[in-house]
Amino acid sequence: MSVRYRGARGMASGIVIGAFFFSCTPNRPTPDDSAPETSTQSSALLAAPGWSGTAAMSAERGQHAAVLLPTGKLLVINGVNRMGFVAASELYDPDTNTWTAAGAPGIQGNVTVAVLLPSGNVLALSDGSTTGALYDPIAGSWTPTGAMSAPRSLPTLTVLNNGKVLVAGGSNLASAELYDPETNTFSPTGSLSVVRRAFCATLLPSGQVLAVSGFNSTGEVPSADLYNPATGTWSAAAPPLHPRHYATSTLLPNGRVLVTGGFGTSGVLTQSELYDPGANTWTATGSLAAPRNGHAATLLPNGKLLVIGGSDGARNAQALSELYDPATGQWTGAGSLATARENATATLLPSGKVLLAGGFTLNPSVTFYASTELYDPGVNAWSAAGTPAGRLDSVAALLPSGKVLVAGGRNSGGSSVASAELYDRGANTWSAAAALATPRDRATATLLPNGKVLAAGGVNGASVLTATEQYDPVANVWSNVAAMTGARHSHTTTLLADGKVLAVGGQNDSTVLATAELYDPGANAWTAAGSIASARAGHAAVRLANGKVLVAGGRNSGGTAIDSAGIHDPATNTWTAAAPLAQVRDRLTLTLLPSGKVLAAGGVAAGAALASSEIYDPATNTWTAGATLAQARYGHTATLMPSGKVLLAGGLRATATFADVAETYDPTSREFTSVSAPGVRGGVVAAALPSGEVLVAGGTSAPTAQLYEDTRALAAWRPSVAAPSSLVRGCPAVLEGQGFRGISGASSGSYLDSSTNFPFVRMRAAEGGRLWTLPGSSTSATRATVTVPEDVPPGSYALSIFANAISGGRMVTVAPNSAPTAQAIAATTMNDTPVVITITATDPDAGQALTYAVVTPPQHGTLSGSLPSVTYTPNAGYIGSDSFTYQARDCGLDSNLATVSITVQDRPPAITCPADVVIEATDASGAVATWPPATATDTDAQAPEITYSPQLGSKLPLGATTVTATAQDSDGNDSSCTFRVTVTDTTPPVITCPADVVVEATRPDGAAASWPPATATDTASTPEITYSHPLESTFPLGSTTVTAKAKDPSGNEVACTFDVLVEDTDGGSGGCGCRQSPSRANLSPLALVIGLAAWVGRRRSRERALG
CATH class of the missing domain: 2.60.40.10 (Immunoglobulins)
Structure with missing residues (x-):
């Protein structure tokens, strides 16, 4: 097969399959963490921005499409390579760093473009087909769309605010079409002012679309057009300073559009320019260091623009990446790719990192790539979070209100304290909370499903505690609850899916414990939960995705670190051995990753801090070696953030030496990366907030509380969630707020566009920290519909919405679904007479949509119409009782079986009253009543009997009297009508x-x-x-x-x-x-x-x- 590629004009006459190719001893203190910080601490290690390799795709490809899905996975579609068209798609899972097949779209072509629809599905178009393809991430399947008016090569796809997709230009076309996801069809809309392809299109804050330059048969298009969705028409915008194609255009946070690079009349460009929609003007800004076209652009959460790859005029692929700073208008280097490439896709992941996939080089030889690379912007910061009281080894809990409770611990003198404080993120302040009844440190705190906090065990001076307390955030009081069956400190407590709390191990005086016990909040009682095989204290525990609890590491009675692990099964209340750690570890951390695997990090063994980590796979019951920490540490915190990354902070790195480096673990890169140096050190506590920030508090160094944030996005760019405050497990819910589509498409605006301006929703358990992804549908800038999985236990959760990797959120409560209640109904009708019946049901869960179904149909009639309102029609001539049964259903549960009872009565006689009558008074008492007779008909052979009230011939007084005429048939059915008899006096004296x-x-x-x-x-x-x-x-x-x-x-x-x-x-x-x-x-x-x-x-x- 012969292949020719884009030439100086970015296009060649070569054919690829008929298509143009474009291109812890008794009660000893926790080891030395109360000692003063020594001068031997090292300086903090700061991570620089840079690139690292990740898992490769199964197929080499370039000029493909890449779409981030609401599931958090990345869909890569079609493309080309040396073998021709790639007619398959792949899914990348950042949580597992793996690729899996995603089926064939059913279309193929030289260049594929795709966008994410508000429904959560993906629309893909290739230049070889008039029809598109739709990918359903939930079903994992492809279906065709309706046909366009013509196939299009190098058009642009822009999702409008109304949910429709604008398909503009391409090939030798000036026409444009609108794709309607509701009907799965294309319809014509206004045409561009001129034919253009390989141009850029950017959705502006106004909702209009800016189309810039491109090329056609006459060369570079020197103009720009604006599309108005309200009118379906295009109008001229100011022309750009440099006509170009294969460029990128990106909406910046300041509302301007940055167009950079591309191929111009003088060759490949370094020039960049800014379009101001308000002034309709273009101004020059800083130029790239390297000329490039066929590159990709990504707006980072901090507002800077990353430009990646592309090639120069000699078709040399660019390895250097560059960053544009809107504040200065200048470009700076952003590190180099391991493999220079052009026509790759770049996608901003929820972690804030950028994944570059595929692409190719043409010089010195044609090479396509399946490899991928990951860019870490390295932007993170610590900010002051108020000044709480200094304390070590306290406990902390994220409350349903979003506030953070920090309680107990010990002061700088080593004494246990009972004081407690509340951190309010909104005000960024601390306030006093009610004090514990018993001072304690080395205790545990567990947020219960009812929103209260259970503080268990610990040490008060020389006394090991059995005392247990419960904090009520609403009343701001601590109450004593049932004491533990055994005193313990340095133990773990884990909230189980059924709402009980499992306490394991720990130490009582010189005895290290193997016992475990369960606290039942409903019964307010502790009961035995068996014993783990090996006694331990200073261990770690985590509830797995399957509901079981993994306990690993710690130390034995001799103070020696151990490697053994065990699993508790709440269903049977039994223990089984788990595979041992590869490394003995005391005072380690265990973190459940989004993949369901567990990260074991750090710890101490034989007096030395550990920098190693391990990954536990529950599916195979195996541990594998993990990445090396940036700094060895133990007694630290490990906090899973909504982005999926894990923040390690605090702890010790040696005796009397505090860890002075914070670091993150990214499951995508499987690496630890040091971040900005925190001011909080030592025995700290940490809590992940709905905003995506992490609060770290306590320790020994001022300031004593800080917030970690790794995007440096401005507050105004963050999504906000206003409602709802509660979600129902297994049921859809509509999230409402602002900024769900971000401030920009945040991508290239070209055929390589991979926008991430949609609400990516995650929910993190306030207790235990497990992270769920809630794929959204019916999304807009203010709404998204999500469904809480059935396996989510009731309780409090931090709900976070990401738009362009910038997160915001709120606390929500997840409640179990309750079945609706259907109401019994009675209805009456006459024979041969239809009657409308509206069935009703109530649901204790607010906002649930109910559906209805007839279970047993009526025996003597039929039902028509749409539930809940139906028309019952009795069978011809039927008289008597009939019924049908129905059920209501919410998102997952059926109601009781309710009965609609219908009485079909015999039709009564038809009666006609005479017209109103006027009679003359005969004396002072009025006149004797007289009137024409009423008439009545009936289906019975016997004529109905007619009676009157008052009776005919009775004396009626002066004035009007209403007379009721009643006709009754032989079956006792009757009907009535009324008329008036007026007695008047018109005779003069x-x-x-x-x-x-x-x-x-x-x-x-x-x-x-x-x-x-x-x-x-x-x-x-x-x-x-x-x-x-x-x-x-x-x-x-x-x-x-x-x-x-x-x-x-x-x-x-x-x-x-x-x-x-x-x-x-x-x-x-x-x-x-x-x-x-x-x-x-x-x-x-x-x-x-x-x-x-x-x-x-x-x-x-x-x-x-x-x-």
Whole structure:
């Protein structure tokens, strides 16, 4: 097979399989750790940044893709080598430093690009296929995607904030497409301004995507474009200072984009430039020391940018790595690779180290690599953590609140103390806690699943203790609990998965113990737990991933270090021998690594501190030699950090000489590396915090507490977790917070991009320190869904989220899952009538989503619809009882079996009421009820009986009365309707006026008049009579018409009139001093009669009119 490679333009005409190839004696003190520090201590050993080798891949490859998974493993996909396309993938496990096969993606090509989706799956594209491939890390399988519009060579893939993937450019294309993980399809979106490939694309803080330069058939593209996901369109950005392809572009913490290296019009470049999205401007910054293209870039947690590999214009691969400091704008050397290479991938691991995989060189010969190298930035620091009281050999516990309890120990005078303190990371301060009831040192402290701390045994002066106490962080009190069955110090206590505490060995006066005992917090009792084969004190113990407890090393009654080990099985409460250590060790440490293996580090033997380590494999019950410590030590602490690394601090390195070097063990490199020198030395305690920091406190040197941190990331860059505070074992939970996608993609922005801007979630047991990885799905900048494994014991845990190897977190409580409770339900319906039934259940675990399932279906009907709401339809004509049963299920447990009881009743008659009725009152009590009959129909042959309430023919009062009509069939089924009967009174009263009245004037202006009362009758009431003129009122001379009105309570009214005639008949006499009117005096009798007759006629006419 003939192969030709990228030429001066970064591309050649050669073909690779049809594709272009782009490229401790009685109560003696702990040995000398209370003695003053001597002048013989050595200066601290500081580790420099550098590269080291790691396990090689199974296949040589370059131009492949590498994706860090939510599991913490690294997926390497496809690529090319001298044999052609590599059509397989591999998984690297940093915890075990091993590679395993990950299957064939089903696509192949010269260059493969890939990204991690929010679901946790991986999308991969190769230039030889229009379809992509999806990798599911949980299932470990590959499936195809839908097809793109065209295959693309050297495009860019960018995960947008909405979860979709922007696929832009490549080949001779300006087009772009969006991949939607929800539908597994590609759809077109706006096109770039010009054709471009081998360009860089960077997701900006605004959510837009910056596409820079690249090349096409006319050469380097001198422009840059901005993609707006909201509109699906591209717009022009300011052009870069140097057009280039095969470069890298990385978003820096300051919000600017650094573009560096690449191939330009004048050849391979050293120039770098910065794009400011706010100002839409480019400015030059420091240049690389070595020209390079086809290189990789990684933004380190400290904000500096590491550039690795690549080649110069003569295709000489670069071994020198360089670091860019945004604060100075300058590049400095970052060590050299063991193997210079180009077109390799570089991935930032959660440990903060960078893994370089594969690649190739073309000069002097074509060589592909399977080898990998690991870069350690060597950035770590100690910071002051307040000033607690000085104490040695105290006990410490990380509390559910995130505070750290430090209690007991002994003071500088060697006396046991009872005081206790609390460290608050948020305030970075110490405060007094309640004191122990009994002073003690060389005791143990165990955080129980209920959040309380058990302090057991120890020494108080010359007395070895059986006394046991329990600290309640909520009440801030210590309470005495059941005493141990035997006094002991220099023993171990280990929290078991069932919540009991196993105490092993130790020393009582001159006797070294082999006995063990179990404390049950529920029963508040200690019981025997058998004996380990060899008595020991100063040993170490660790609970293994399988729940058993490994006890190793220590010293015997003669003070001689031993190598024997034993395993306690809580299930049977028995001991079995384990393989012995390769080296006798007293006062060693045992640390359970993420792989499930155990690191035994340091110790003392025959008076000499040990610098050796061993690794125990529970699967094979074997010990193998481990790396050498940077400094021999014993009586130290070993703390597993959320990153998976182990921090060794404190202890002694010789009699009266404190260890002055701290170091970390990395399971990936399997090496110990010295870190910055701590100020805390001697008999210290340590606690790993959710933030990823380690608190080290106590010892003899000031300051007496410090925080270790190995990223030097700014606080503003750290993810924060706001909720939840509790998780349910075996169940999914949604984590909420900020910064889950980091501050940058933190990678190359090119076809070699290997971004790590996703939430990598880990959970560390507050007691015992075991580390779990919780793969996330449905991730965003503020949310991630994780599931707590079934084997996680209840209790307190430090939850840490890493984004670009920068961690932040909070304390959480893990509780066992409780089954939901399904509710019994009763429902009623009529025959041939469907009814909607909603089943319900409750779950004691907040936030759990419930699913429902019908267990036994109904016998006399059917169910339709989606649970929990279903429609029950009785079988045609069925009448009687029916039922079905159901269960609810949370994430892992089924509820009780609940019954839905259904009564199907016979359909009642159909009744129709008459319209509302109005009747006229017949008397004061109302009227007799009458109405048209109601009608009713029924399926029975016999007509329903209709009754009324009130009954037909009853007397109804004035006003409205509601009448209920009920139809009942022969089976007793009934139905009702109502109507209204209104009794009204619309008939006016009958009134009779008195006869006209004639009265004699009694004074010049007339006379007072009275008359017989008018009379009135009414059918329903007694009317009220009123007059237009009051009785005995004064009437003037002449005729006055009086109106009488009768009105009943219903407002019906009638009137009549009569006249009142006031006359003066005595001609001005009668003692009134009046003179008779001449005209009246002269009236003849005939005229008077005629006048009276006319007056009477007029009155009668008025009465007829009013009547």
